[in-house]
Amino acid sequence: MGTQMTEMLKGTLEGIVLSILAERPAYGYEITAELRERGFTDIAEGTIYALLIRIETKKLVAVDKVPSAKGPPRKVFTLNDAGRAQLRDFWSTWNELVSRIDNLPHESKGH
Amino acid sequence: MGTQMTEMLKGTLEGIVLSILAERPAYGYEITAELRERGFTDIAEGTIYALLIRIETKKLVAVDKVPSAKGPPRKVFTLNDAGRAQLRDFWSTWNELVSRIDNLPHESKGH
DNA sequence: TTCACTACTAAGTGTTGCTAATTACCACTA
DNA sequence: TAGTGGTAATTAGCAACACTTAGTAGTGAA
Numbered sequence A, B: 001m002g003t004q005m006t007e008m009l010k011g012t013l014e015g016i017v018l019s020i021l022a023e024r025p026a027y028g029y030e031i032t033a034e035l036r037e038r039g040f041t042d043i044a045e046g047t048i049y050a051l052l053i054r055i056e057t058k059k060l061v062a063v064d065k066v067p068s069a070k071g072p073p074r075k076v077f078t079l080n081d082a083g084r085a086q087l088r089d090f091w092s093t094w095n096e097l098v099s100r101i102d103n104l105p106h107e108s109k110g111h
Numbered sequence C: 001t002t003c004a005c006t007a008c009t010a011a012g013t014g015t016t017g018c019t020a021a022t023t024a025c026c027a028c029t030a
Numbered sequence D: 001t002a003g004t005g006g007t008a009a010t011t012a013g014c015a016a017c018a019c020t021t022a023g024t025a026g027t028g029a030a
Helices: A003-009 A013-023 A028-037 A045-057 A081-102 B003-009 B013-023 B028-037 B045-057 B081-102
Strands: A061-066 A074-079 B061-066 B074-079
Touching (some): A013 A081, B013 B045
């Protein structure tokens, strides 16, 4: 992936994943697929799994092992209250950043 | 500063500074002040100087030493062609990220 | 001479996303 | 039976970035 996007995802990717989990519980592989559908085409699988471990450690999610018909058991992640609070923080920080950047000198900002 | 914002600035701060330099040449202290005016209140001085060294190393700017009435000579940074190209890249990546994030599940996205 | 302001530098830290390799499980097929 | 392919998760090592903290100097005014 372009280095530019890689660096920009730092600090946003966690919020992106949390917002997907806010819709419904999901497991790693599923989240990776959903991200690709949503345009985040080049995010490495390993990145997602590492991130999921992080949000589990931070206790933003509940985790259930669910047996799968094909393949090893799935780790299903469900957002908890702390996770929803973190997600609200994410949106407020993101909105603030967007509005600050909107106020930057705009010459050739792209439409 | 909130950790959340700190992480989000990774990958964007460089573009933010470049876009300030696109308006007019400036030196470190000046840029720091301008950022504060524009709402980036808590960015450490050291962070800006480190970033300026990075973009100088990447040859995105021309550097001139200009004597100052009060204090040591200023290092004035001027965007060059490579810098302007980098800035265009920044805006296109940024716009792409914004549009992807806009398409995320939107419940409680903030107003 | 002391103080405040200006301007830059340097060392070390933590978080993050990346690559790449490995393991595990099941169904299908040659 | 062995092999292949798709699903699912984990791990180790790496590089980039912003942060904190501290320090070095030059200048003018009290």
